[in-house]
Amino acid sequence: MEDEIFPELDFQKRGGFIVTITQDIDTGEVLMVAYSNQESLKKALDMKQGIYWSTSRNELWHKGATSGNIQELVKVLYDCDGDALVFKVKPQGPACHTGERTCFYRTLWDNKAK
Amino acid sequence: MEDEIFPELDFQKRGGFIVTITQDIDTGEVLMVAYSNQESLKKALDMKQGIYWSTSRNELWHKGATSGNIQELVKVLYDCDGDALVFKVKPQGPACHTGERTCFYRTLWDNKAK
Numbered sequence: 001m002e003d004e005i006f007p008e009l010d011f012q013k014r015g016g017f018i019v020t021i022t023q024d025i026d027t028g029e030v031l032m033v034a035y036s037n038q039e040s041l042k043k044a045l046d047m048k049q050g051i052y053w054s055t056s057r058n059e060l061w062h063k064g065a066t067s068g069n070i071q072e073l074v075k076v077l078y079d080c081d082g083d084a085l086v087f088k089v090k091p092q093g094p095a096c097h098t099g100e101r102t103c104f105y106r107t108l109w110d111n112k113a114k
Numbered sequence: 115m116e117d118e119i120f121p122e123l124d125f126q127k128r129g130g131f132i133v134t135i136t137q138d139i140d141t142g143e144v145l146m147v148a149y150s151n152q153e154s155l156k157k158a159l160d161m162k163q164g165i166y167w168s169t170s171r172n173e174l175w176h177k178g179a180t181s182g183n184i185q186e187l188v189k190v191l192y193d194c195d196g197d198a199l200v201f202k203v204k205p206q207g208p209a210c211h212t213g214e215r216t217c218f219y220r221t222l223w224d225n226k227a228k
Binding site: 006008009019021023027028029030032033045048073074075076077078079080081084085086096097098100103104105106107108109110111112 | 120122123133135137141142143144146147159162187188189190191192193194195198199200210211212214217218219220221222223224225226
């Protein structure tokens, strides 16, 4: 049944979930990384918004449903072996729960700094 | 011992591996997604190149070691909960084994196309 909906994707490779990278379509910034399953992906495309599967809560995660910081979904790319997605979005507010625009707001290492 | 090397990161949350997004530092393009563990990350920073952990082969994966398509590592970002990385790189050749610049060369869905 899975293959009928998204034959391009391999959900089973990593236990039903596909790693999903959310990228700002205008700035190119990587905003966050989350997971999709069949159900959340179908919902994301239907609603044209950043909707994911929360692997910790094991439930649908509609980004911004409570905070208002929704992500307008513009484009979805998939990778060569069909086990990763890029959501290109227009974010209406910060992606990070800390209030930062992106979850990747800290630098671990910088070549120039060495 | 882990915490001594990268106290910012939580390797244990997903079984020793951290999802690692490789992004072209110049174009902003997401090139591929891979995994890091402590060993591969230490090696990547030491060699200043895109080095990962292959979860399928369960070994160090030095991108471009055989093909020559190495990735010069410029910057590493980490996310709010310390379980994901962005490698900002200057790629010397295609990231994808198909010969494409990026593994995300196919569109699953496009809002404009609907």
